[in-house]
Amino acid sequence: MILFIAITLVTFIIMEGITWLTHKYVMHGFGWYLHEDHHQPGYPHVFEKNDAFFIVFAIPSMLLFYFGIRPELNYLFFIGLGILLYGLAYFLVHDVLIHRRFSWFKNTKNRYLRGLRKAHKIHHKHMGKEDGECFGMLFVPFKYFKKAKW
Template sequence: MIYALITLVVFLLMECVTWLTHKYVMHGFGWFLHEDHHEPGYPHVFEKNDAFFIVFAIPSMALFFLGTYTPQTYLFYIGLGILLYGIAYFLVHDVLIHQRFKWFKRTNNWYLKALRKAHKVHHKNMGKEDSQCFGMLFVPIKYFKEFL
């Protein structure tokens, strides 16, 4: 039970890590990697922005390894929380919002519609500065109101 709780807490904390990384790294010194993501109609299958996947995958893999081959089993479940958040991020951001894969084109769910709206507001500003809505799974309440 404690390991499930560790995994859940890490999953939830990853939203904070993602928000901070998005605002201060991707829209800061890492803009050179994130910039193509804000270009409309970017024609390639992969973006430079996809490199951030590695930034989050490396600690997760290291924690899986350490949690498997050392007595600190809880590290495995921290890595699992990061992995599960990464999967959720991929499904929400790349599949649902940007539709890089055409799996959920016609969703009518109020929560998913609010997520899409908040992300569209984020992309409304094409530049590095003055963006808003840096989170992924938790967005301001105002975006949910019109869909409830």
């Protein structure tokens, strides 16, 4: 059981690296067509084309769940669980806290969360796909936590 918990946690952590690479080289590369509306201020729709990337990450997780219970529970299930938990954290941090697509966590005083929000604002100061910075979501350079005012 401890091995399965470790697999889930390690997968969660690895997902930050995968997300960083995907954000920098896919979303700000050949996938810019889907990501571009996300960098436009005041995008008026409930959904963005950028939301399609949710499916890109959800499909592997679902497949790992499926194969992780056949013929019996195995490590693939816990890799899928790590991806799912990262996706949930990403949704809460990116869509709820940073972009305020839902009105939860509006007045947080938590320095870590404020630092994440500051780093993402710096990322969004670039409207085009070039010259981007700070592509991470949960692990960002320490300087953004120093800039996060109370």
